[in-house]
């Protein structure tokens with residue numbers, strides 16, 4: 001996008017000659033692939049950078065298809081932040097569009113954080129992409145985001161550094177609060193069964209036994225084989241509740257819940273933030289919502 005830089009320079013010179021206002025900072029544009037990552041990028045970028053999110057809140061990041069406005073936004077952007085580890089299969093179209101100056105950054109793949117293997121499904125054993133579900137994973141993302149922004153916009157590096165530090169501190173406090181809240185759930189009830197295997201990092205961080213019906217929303221959902229395997233598991237392990245997620249169909253867990261006579265609870269928020277006026281409106285709110293739901297459904301002690 002050298003041509004674009006030239007245009008920017010000409011516009012600035014032109015605007016100075018005409019005593020018109022110079023270009024606003026909104027000429028700095030970055031993309032985040034989905035709403036959870038968009039929230040983290042905005043925290044580091046601050047108000048000076050325009051952050052556009054491709055997959056909106058409430059929508060499934062695994063199954064998205066690029067829209068014409070998405071394509072226009074990508075053409076205008078300097079950096080595309082995405083998760084990686086196969087979370088966004090549609091990203092191959094972005095790669096095909098990318099010019100020399102468009103930086104693509106797979107945040108999870110560069111994060112200083114130990115990946116877990118996907119526990120079930122077609123991608124069993126491959127790195128599980130849902131690292132952000134552990135606040136320590138999100139914190140590692142923030143470090144990658146700050147470093148990438150500073151490389152691209154060195155004149156703003158100090159602001160990125162300060163905001164990243166502040167964000168990482170607040171993520172540490174969030175983890176402590178969630179840990180404390182979940183401590184109220186009796187040890188024998190600390191069993192988390194979801195539709196998609198998106199909460200393995202959360203389960204590792206906060207001490208839950210974990211299982212899911214399928215590996216990723218990008219594969220066949222609720223095949224007869226997968227449903228039978230989960231049904232079999234429920235005959236041995238009887239958790240107080242089963243959970244569905246905001247971007248998975250409700251019907252599979254509902255069927256297992258009826259068959260096993262185990263309560264159904266949800267939605268948990270994993271692959272997308274909830275509505276802006278709801279309980280999962282940003283990253284800390286999303287994890288807090290999930291912790292409160294688990295606390296309620298798994299028989300947590302009253303405060």
Ligand SMILES: [Zn+2]
Nearest residue numbers: 196198217271
């Ligand atoms: Zn997912």
